[in-house]
Amino acid sequence: MLTQLINQNLYHTHRYWMAKALFFGQKGGEIGEIPVGAVIVDGQGNLIAQTANRKETNQDPTAHAEILAIRTATQILHTWNLKDCTLYVTLEPCPMCTGAIIQSRLGLLVYGCDDPKSGAIRTVLNLPDSYCSNHRLAVISGIYENECRQGLQKWFAKRRQKV
Helix, strand or coil, X not given: CHHHHHHHHHHXXXXXXXXXXXXXXXXXXXXXXXXXXXXXXCCCCCEEEEEECCHHHHCCCCCCHHHHHHHHHHHHHCCCCCCCCEEEEEECCCHHHHHHXXXXXXXXXXXXXXXXXXXXXXCCCCCCCCXXXXXXXXXXXXXXXXXXXHHHHHHHHHHHHHC
């Protein structure tokens, strides 16, 4: 019974933070960015970083939500080692972001929906479990999966109509 209660509380916590990531992704989509949002929470449940993609805004190919969130978290915490932190992101990270996640030693990655084109956690590649990874990353996927996928699909459908 206690284990079930703990698991329920964790599930609600993950949904809470993923809803925040969805919000930031939507805000990014409103300014022309692919609507991917990310938040980082420390081990005490404090929000450390919140962002969306800024690739177009910053004219920076590395300005993915995950990278920006990691940069902010490391600056705030004054360490590159984020072992006590959780990253919530609406889309499965690409190879670049997965590399940064592994290098920052994030304690937990929670993502919304799979990326069948460039997902590097489980879908196309599995970098965290490969021999090239020097960090074993705990991963949870599927939190608000439908909402994350639908948000991306709607955004791309709108964009195609304009072209």
